[in-house]
Amino acid sequence: MRLSRLGEDRLLAELLARLPCNDSVVFAAGDDCAATRVRGSSELLVLKTDCLVEHVHFASRANPLDVGWKAIMRPVSDFAAVSALPHFALVTLIAPGRTEAAWVKKLYAGLARGAAKFDISIVGGETSSTPGPIAIAVALAGFVERDRFITRRGGRAGDDLFVTGRLGGALRRKHLRFVPRIAESRWLTGHFSIHAMMDLSDGLGTDLPRLARASKVGFHINMDALPLSPDCKIDNALSDGEDYELLFAISPRDRERLETTWRKKFPRLRLTRIGRFDRKSKIENRKLPGGYVHFQ
């Protein structure tokens, strides 16, 4: 069977089930980031890699400054999802020999700008030639306090579901210039018990069912409550993807305090309660149309 028919989620699930994993690994593939214990440290080491491919994730005519920014911001957004702080980046650039050095320099300027924004040191850079399209892989390493590492798995029936910002339309607007929700995520875990969290990269319609599956619960969404980007409809919020907003589950007992203190702390960023987790209900979960699936 070909990759295009198998789909990324199923392929990864099959492959990762067989990989070697030793005792120091706390959370591995399947969450937004992996976390491992470090001898002598009270914090967890957090690791994540992500890549952009020309023609797939960015157009050849895209500004290389923006491409570099997005290449590092995507894994930074995964750090936001688990409430960790990224510290170090390794960059792998695969590019044809005909690529202009000026393009590559601008790409690195975009990477450097993104790294500086979050005090990340770019500590390694590999390059390789290719006969094919340009690809940029960024691996991040960082740390998180053990009790603030948030996975997708802790959601409970009855939890409120919140999203930051607005959903939909990212490809027309911000997908090359977004700022991951690191500050918001760190504030949330510093002040509240967040049960489960993820960043929205493939669209709420794909990502929310993933969060629910990982937490082994069902969900109910109030479609009319979805915070839509300008000129967007519900379909865009569900399926466009690349929002890079946070989706998290929290006890309804915290609702009032969360909404009040959020408005004071982040007055310019919406926080919207879009629904709740409930007991598993296959019918409900099927109501969300799928988002973007790789290899199709």
Next chain:
Amino acid sequence: MRLSRLGEDRLLAELLARLPCNDSVVFAAGDDCAATRVRGSSELLVLKTDCLVEHVHFASRANPLDVGWKAIMRPVSDFAAVSALPHFALVTLIAPGRTEAAWVKKLYAGLARGAAKFDISIVGGETSSTPGPIAIAVALAGFVERDRFITRRGGRAGDDLFVTGRLGGALRRKHLRFVPRIAESRWLTGHFSIHAMMDLSDGLGTDLPRLARASKVGFHINMDALPLSPDCKIDNALSDGEDYELLFAISPRDRERLETTWRKKFPRLRLTRIGRFDRKSKIENRKLPGGYVHFQ
């Protein structure tokens, strides 16, 4: 100017000089691996990424088990170069949708086999589609005691230069099946003061001048002493590349004890004194023909 004319070394040097780097970074790009301090730990966190591209680093008909093995063994060899132990791996697979899932499973089996050999946990796996050739990037994280992290920079005039194993002919033989010299490197730094070390990936003719430049010394090589692989000539030892043997500099005072104890510890692996570092001498350094250069 195009990448193919600029060359990888010059491009990386230019780019990396401008990258953000904070105080916790001990050694960054330019060495075989980056090393950073970790709060609360007496060890350094070591990071390295590397990638393989179809048609460049492996042929389409290559056994995917071997490709997976090589993809993880190359950065492991960089860990051997700095005498660090790799613990965690992140794998990025970029492949066209038409790729057979069976091929990908064998690739991961090769990765898993290599990881198990060195007790590495594969903690993350990203996949992305591409219209181009298959590429596999592996990022490794691991640790090393502060006083055993060996760079390319500590060589001194008068040091003996040693290489492990035999050189040349790797592309006909072992380049997809080599075993990085982690055990040998750890033994060396556990028993001797190694001044400078690297792994030979691009051929002695390219790599030795890099080691000398980083140490700011010259070198003299006894060409007749080079340990040649079967059916290989001096040119192969200098230029073939992909040997993944260790090249290191050590005081001649340690020579006898090193040669005696090495033979007992690693009776089946040659250790050869191929020459020495001396005061900088441009003429000597030019005698070595260049090895493989990316982007050409």
